[in-house]
Amino acid sequence: ELKVEQNPLFLSMQEGKNYTIYCNYSTTSDRLYWYRQDPGKSLESLFVLLSNGAVKQEGRLMASLDTKARLSTLHITAAVHDLSATYFCAVDNTDKLIFGTGTRLQVFP
C-alpha cells in the first residue's frame, strides 16, 4: 500500500527566509504532483514531476524528484506573505493519486 508522508506539517516562516518541505513515499512511482490550497478554496496544480532528477521552478518555488530515494522536495526561496497556504504532494499510483497530509505554511513579516 502506497503511503505518502510530508514534513513538516506546519511551518511558520519569516519573510525573506528559505525553507524546504519534504515528501516521502513508500513504493515505486515516477510521477509526483505538488498542489497549493488556500483556506476554503480548491486545489491548484503547481508542479508535475515525471522522472528521476526532474526539477521544476516557478517564481520562489522549486520542486525536485528523486525516485530512487522516493523523495520530493519543495523549496521556498525568500518567502513572501502571498505564499501562505497549504501545500500537498500527491504520488501517482496507477492513475490514482495518494496525497500527503499537507504542509500548512504561514509567512509573517
Added chain:
Amino acid sequence: NAGVTQTPKFQVLKTGQSMTLQCAQDMNHNSMYWYRQDPGMGLRLIYYSASEGTTDKGEVPNGYNVSRLNKREFSLRLESAAPSQTSVYFCASSGGGHYNQPQHFGDGTRLSIL
C-alpha cells in the same frame, strides 16, 4: 471555461437522509475522481472512473456509490448519511493514463451531517 463544476456548494443533511453530489467537466477528460478532505488530513480517494462506463473503489468507498453518467458527468451518492461523512468533497478530472497531466479540481461541496 468552467473546468470542473460541482453542485451544490453547501449542504446540511440529517442522519439517514440521502443525497447526490453532482460533478461535470468540460475539458473532455477521460478520468474523473471523488475525494473527501477532513481537517488536518490530505485528500482521500473515494471512487474514480478511468473512462466512461467504468468505476472503481478508492481508499474510502464505504457508504458511497457513484455513477459515470457520460464522459462529462460523475455523481457521488450518499444513500444513508452518517455524521462521519461530514467533510468537504472534491471532484477532479484528468486526461488519465499516459497524458501525465495534473488533476483539475472543482471548488468543493461542504457537507454537514447532523
